[in-house]
Structures are given as C-alpha cells and as structure tokens.
Amino acid sequence: MPPAGAQRTLDVAIQRKSFRSASGESLDVLKDINFSLEPGEVGAIAGPSGCGKTTLLRIVAGLDTDFTGAVRRPAQGRLGYVFQEPRLLAWRSAADNVRIAAPETDEAGLEALFSALGLAGHADHYPGELSGGLARRVSLARAFAARPDLLVLDEPFVSLDAALAERLRGELAALVARRPVTTLLVTHDIEEAIALADRIILLSPRPARILGELRIDTPRGGRGLALTNKLRADIAQLNAAAGA
Ligand SMILES: Nc1ncnc2c1ncn2[C@@H]1O[C@H](COP(=O)(O)OP(=O)(O)OP(=O)(O)O)[C@@H](O)[C@H]1O
Ligand SMILES: [Mg+2]
Numbered sequence: 059m060p061p062a063g064a065q066r067t068l069d070v071a072i073q074r075k076s077f078r079s080a081s082g083e084s085l086d087v088l089k090d091i092n093f094s095l096e097p098g099e100v101g102a103i104a105g106p107s108g109c110g111k112t113t114l115l116r117i118v119a120g121l122d123t124d125f126t127g128a129v130r131r132p133a134q135g136r137l138g139y140v141f142q143e144p145r146l147l148a149w150r151s152a153a154d155n156v157r158i159a160a161p162e163t164d165e166a167g168l169e170a171l172f173s174a175l176g177l178a179g180h181a182d183h184y185p186g187e188l189s190g191g192l193a194r195r196v197s198l199a200r201a202f203a204a205r206p207d208l209l210v211l212d213e214p215f216v217s218l219d220a221a222l223a224e225r226l227r228g229e230l231a232a233l234v235a236r237r238p239v240t241t242l243l244v245t246h247d248i249e250e251a252i253a254l255a256d257r258i259i260l261l262s263p264r265p266a267r268i269l270g271e272l273r274i275d276t277p278r279g280g281r282g283l284a285l286t287n288k289l290r291a292d293i294a295q296l297n298a299a300a301g302a
Contacts, residue, residue: 075124088265101258198229
C-alpha cells in the first residue's frame, strides 16, 4: 500500500509535445492532453494513425521527459509496458525475457501465465524463433508478470487472429479484475476499447488533442449491443464534429 497522502491517481497534463527534425523544423505532436485515471481504472486511447498515441504513452510511462506539462504517476507504481513492437532480448529465451523483467515470478506462476497466453511449449524458444504474434504474447507475459500498478499497452492485440485477440482481451480483463492496475491501452479498434475500457479518450489527427472522453459505467461483461452501438455513434459524432 502506498503511504497515506501519496499520489494514487495517474494525472496527465501535457500542454505541448513537439519533435525537432534533422532539418530543424518543429513537428507538433500533442496539444493540451489532460486526463486522469483512478487506481484500477482502464483508459483506452483511440485516434488516427500517426496522431501521437505512442508518443503519449512514452510520456505517461516516463520514457520521454522532453515535453511541456506534467505527468504524475501513482506512487510506488511498478510499470508494465507492452511496446508497439515486442522488443524482446534476442539472446534470451522467451521464459528468460519474462524472468529478467520479473525476477520474483516463481516457475509455477510463469507456467500458468504462459499457458493462459497460449505460449505453452514456447518457453525455451528464442525471439528469432517466434512468429510476430507469439513474440507479442511474450511481451504481454513480461508486462503481466511484473505485477504492474501502471500498465501501458500500445496496440497489444494487433496481428493476432480474432479468436486469440478475444482470449487475450479476456486475460487482460482478468488481470485488472484480480488487482487494481491502472491501465492505459492504445487501440485502433473501437469495439476493443468499448469491451475493455472504463473511459475512452478520443484523439484528433496530429497534433493530437482530446476530442472527447466517454465514460463507461456498465461493468465489462455486461456491455451489450445497444451500449456498443450508442458509444460507436457518440464516437462517430465527435469525429465528425472535429472534421476528423
Ligand atoms: N523520435 C521522433 N522524432 C521525430 N518525430 C517523431 C518521433 N517519434 C514520433 N515522431 C513523429 O510524431 C508523430 C506521432 O508519432 P506516434 O508514433 O506517436 O504516432 P501514433 O499515433 O502512435 O501512430 P501509429 O498509429 O502509426 O502507431 C508522427 O508524425 C511521427 O513521425
Ligand atoms: Mg503508435
């Protein structure tokens, strides 16, 4: 438990983020991105390709500190990061990639996690021997095993077949149900955002600003077609209003 008075929420207040190109030109990527997540809350970031989603996640995780504004992360928070590209250590087996990130994981826990993520039989394989989808699952295992308090996931379920993606979404929902993990998930898939998130943060094209925030109070699992259709319509309206 964090000490009394310690930061509990994730508070993001980015006024501006820009990159400078080799030719010296400035590229504005993020503009006035303000939101908070409560402990255990799942936020989904949705927005067009190239708008600045990965840049936002890197700032939230503390990997990029070159921006105007402030990010306050939960105190004593352990970070789990599922990168857009799996980024495994090529000279370590799949299991060792997880052990290195989460040394306190016992062998039974590791086996259960590999089994839950459909990785049984791949523990001793090296990243070069894994398909893209398998490598992505090892990177999920690595982030889950770290027992994160803050979990950021950058399009974690792309390039997986529909049934497997559905199963892994279930594993993420189960992880969040077991213990409060403040989670920020980037996705292109509105259905995925609606299935998993407590709050959807819709971004504009670059420079990304927040077009709208949609709260979903209905518990995961109880979200039927009517709610999904309503949220889809709300999102379409926000995009249309912004000309996005
Ligand atoms: N290190 C960098 N230096 C310069 N420009 C960058 C850098 N990283 C990202 N960019 C630019 O910032 C913009 C936003 O990139 P970012 O990767 O955050 O977008 P994204 O929304 O994650 O895209 P995608 O949906 O394709 O993953 C892009 O125009 C990209 O070219
Ligand atoms: Mg990205």
